Amino acid sequence: MPPVPHPPLAADPSPRTERSTRRPPDGVTLRTMPVPADLGAPDAWLLHGQVDTVNAxxxxxxxxxxxxxxxxxxxxxxxxxxxxxxxxxxxxxxxxPGPAEDPARVVGHATLNLPRQGSTDLGRLGLGVRPSHRRxxxxxxxxxxxLDVLRTHGRSRVATTSHQRSEPTGSEPAVAAGTxxxxxxxxxxxxxxxQHRGWSLEQVARLSVVRWGARCPDRxxxxxxxxxxxxxxxxPTGGVTxxxxxxxxxxxRADEHVQAARGVEQLVTAVEHVPTGTLVAFTILTAPTHTPQYAHQSETLVLREHRGHRLGLLVKxxxxxxxxxxxxxxxxVGTWNAEENAPMLAINTTLGFRPAGGGATWQVHV
Ligand SMILES: CC(C)(COP(=O)(O)OP(=O)(O)OC[C@H]1O[C@@H](n2cnc3c(N)ncnc32)[C@H](O)[C@@H]1OP(=O)(O)O)[C@@H](O)C(=O)NCCC(=O)NCCS
Incomplete structure (x- = not known):
């Protein structure tokens, strides 16, 4: 599976002695972005440019x-x-070239979130420059x-995330996380x-697939x-709260016994979030022995905090x-898909599931 690494990096913005704040190159200015009243406001072009830059x-x-x-x-x-x-x-x-207030003029961004509660000594940073304007x-x-802004706000630490599509193989030059x-x-x-600016690599988030059959490993x-x-x-369950x-x-364990007694074999695939050793997603297929040509796609779940990484598609x-x-x-292979459960429907359609009838859930209060 493709790892989904999110290495938070941490720096100590204590007063630096070795060098002063770098100024931007000629022709480039740094501005604090206002929060515009609406998207058509005169100063909203900076927000449009910032979002374009984040996406680039x-x-x-x-x-x-x-x-x-x-x-x-x-x-x-x-x-x-x-x-x-x-x-x-x-x-x-x-x-x-172009109009003075053209969103294309925004070529780099720093997003800084300073928590007001919890870790109030910390800042969270996102930093990026359009590929065309790097180096x-x-x-x-x-x-x-x-870093100057952080110090002004009394923060002593800052964390950020870099991204990579794959982890280095054993022979590739690599930096290991503190963990x-x-x-x-x-x-x-x-x-x-x-690294050249004094950040230390604290953690690399990695996901790995685990699978089992009739009996879930004790672990x-x-x-x-x-x-x-x-x-x-x-x-989602409609109005059936x-x-x-x-x-x-x-x-x-009781469910496993029942399934075995019914002659139903379960296949389970789950995803482990390796740094914490926790399971964050799973799916179950059931294969009844009395229907050798048919299997059923049963429960699938990705924990909310781990959605958006295609883990649902992966486990299925x-x-x-x-x-x-x-x-x-x-x-x-059959499954049920709540009509309003669009993310799951998208996964099933991608996998090649086609509508083959439906079931409707009813409820009456008695
Ligand atoms: C990391 C990132 C923000 C750097 O932006 P950038 O504008 O290229 O940064 P700079 O130009 O200031 O510095 C980049 C390198 O180019 C070098 N450089 C700067 N001007 C240069 C020039 N005129 N000629 C040659 N090299 C130059 C710098 O010394 C620096 O080298 P180093 O990283 O080995 O220390 C950019 O690559 C990016 O957006 N990456 C994706 C998002 C990301 O990773 N964010 C940061 C997470 S830590």
């Missing part, structure tokens, strides 16, 4: 715009500052300015940039129970591949 950096890093931002959501998020101060600094190229000193100027788990490419420009049984408990509350339905290890795909290996006679 994202596209360059990931090759897709799957997790791109919109100006609407960004403005809505900036209006809510009860829990964090949100400071946005943009680098504007004054020498580009001219814009990133350094944004970086140094941000001892996870590595990043030593020659990646983001990694070099951070995972409590966590599978936790995931199954979330099914009642995290999946469900209370939390707690699963524990004993209930998982891996599990279907396994089904084909261990039950080659299966010709049809």
């Amino acid at each position: 950096v994202h596209l360059d890093a990931w090759g897709t715009l799957d997790r791109s931002r919109t100006v609407n959501e960004t403005l809505a998020m900036l209006r809510q500052q009860s829990y964090a101060d949100k400071i946005r600094i943009v680098a504007v190229d004054d020498r580009l 001219r000193g814009i990133g350094s100027a944004l970086h140094d300015t941000v 001892g788990s996870g590595r990043v490419h030593a020659d990646d420009p983001s990694v070099r940039f951070a 995972w049984v409590e966590q599978l129970a936790a995931l199954r408990s979330r099914m009642a509350t995290d999946a 469900l209370q939390a339905d707690v699963w524990d290890a004993a209930r998982v 795909t891996v599990n279907l591949q396994r089904l084909a290996e261990v039950h080659p006679a299966v010709r049809r």
Whole structure:
């Protein structure tokens, strides 16, 4: 599976003695971005340019715009500052041809969130420069300015995230995380940039696939129970409001016994968030022995905090591949999909599921 690494990097913005704040190159100015009254306001062009820049950096890093931002959501998020101060600094190229207030002039951004509660000594930073404008000193100027802003706001630490599409193989030059788990490419420009500015690599988030059959390994049984408990509350059920339905290890084992007694084989694929050793997604296929040509796609769940990384598609795909290996006679796989559950419907359609009838859930209060 493709790892989805999010290495937070930490720096100590204590007063630096070795060098002063880098200035941007000639023709580029750094500006604090105002929060415009609306998207058509005269000063909103900076927000449009900032979002375009964030998305250009994202596209360059990931090759897709799957997790791109919109100006609407960004403005809505900036209006809510009860829990964090949100400071946005943009680098504007004054020498580009075109109108003075053209969003294309925004070529770099620093997004700084300063929590008002919890870790009030910390700042969270996002930093990016359009690929076309890199290696001219814009990133350094944004970086140094941000550290000055942090000090002004009494923050002593700052964390950020760099991205990579794959972890380095054993022979590639790599930097290891402080946790001892996870590595990043030593020659990646983001990694070099951070290292040359005194940041330390704290953690690399990595996901790995785990699979089992009729019996969940003891190691995972409590966590599978936790995931199954979330099914009642995290999946849409229309107006049939469900209370939390707690699963524990004993209930998982009891279910396994029932399935075995019914002659139903279960195939489970889950995703482990390696740094914390926790399961964050799972899916179950059931293959009844009395219907050798048919299997059923049963429960699937990705914990809310891990959505957006295509883990739902991943676990289902891996599990279907396994089904084909261990039950080659299966010709049809069925599932139910709530009409309003668009994310799951998109996954199923991508996998090749086609409508084959429906079921309607009814309710009456008695
Ligand atoms: C990291 C990033 C912000 C750097 O932006 P940038 O504008 O290229 O930054 P700079 O130009 O100031 O510095 C980049 C390198 O170019 C060098 N450089 C700067 N001006 C230069 C010039 N005129 N000629 C040659 N090299 C130059 C710098 O010394 C620096 O080298 P180093 O990283 O090895 O120390 C940019 O690559 C980016 O957006 N990456 C994706 C997002 C990201 O990773 N964010 C940061 C997470 S830590």
